[in-house]
Amino acid sequence: MSVYDIAVTTINGEEQTLAAYKGKVLLIVNTASKCGLTPQYKGLQELYERYHDKGLVVLGFPCNQFAGQEPGSEEEIAAFCDRTYGVTFPLFAKVDVNGPNTHPLYQYVKSHAPEGNGEDIEWNFAKFLISRDGQVAKRISPRIQPEELTGDIEALLNA
Numbered sequence: 001m002s003v004y005d006i007a008v009t010t011i012n013g014e015e016q017t018l019a020a021y022k023g024k025v026l027l028i029v030n031t032a033s034k035c036g037l038t039p040q041y042k043g044l045q046e047l048y049e050r051y052h053d054k055g056l057v058v059l060g061f062p063c064n065q066f067a068g069q070e071p072g073s074e075e076e077i078a079a080f081c082d083r084t085y086g087v088t089f090p091l092f093a094k095v096d097v098n099g100p101n102t103h104p105l106y107q108y109v110k111s112h113a114p115e116g117n118g119e120d121i122e123w124n125f126a127k128f129l130i131s132r133d134g135q136v137a138k139r140i141s142p143r144i145q146p147e148e149l150t151g152d153i154e155a156l157l158n159a
Helices: 040-054 074-085 104-112 146-158
Strands: 007-009 015-017 025-031 056-062 127-130 136-140
Touching: 025 040, 025 104, 025 146, 040 056, 040 074, 040 146, 056 074, 104 136, 127 146, 136 146
Parallel strands: 025 056
Antiparallel strands: 007 015, 025 127, 127 136
């Protein structure tokens, strides 16, 4: 099994796998609309705009597991992201990133990360970089701002 085999649900309720993103560099992020880190949406969108044509796709997975900071419906989340941050990168249905109902994508990326292997996600806006060949290249703390990832992203895009 690879990351591309994992089924996900878009924020609009459509079922798909990550195979649509094969050959791209992926930045997978668990997001929340009512968090002190929510302004990271701006940086994520800027990364997406800057590197999308070179092969980067940011994938946002809303999660309500941290202090109930993503309480809205998928429709409310999508509207907030569009209205507040002009988000155009793909967003998905809410997921659990820890615990007994952890989404298979998060089971996979946590267990395949070179650092923090298998450890729980610590908070909203934890990030995982996936190389063009589907390998989990890096696990990134929520406290790291998106703009701090340009070197890692460029290295993966140019690999």
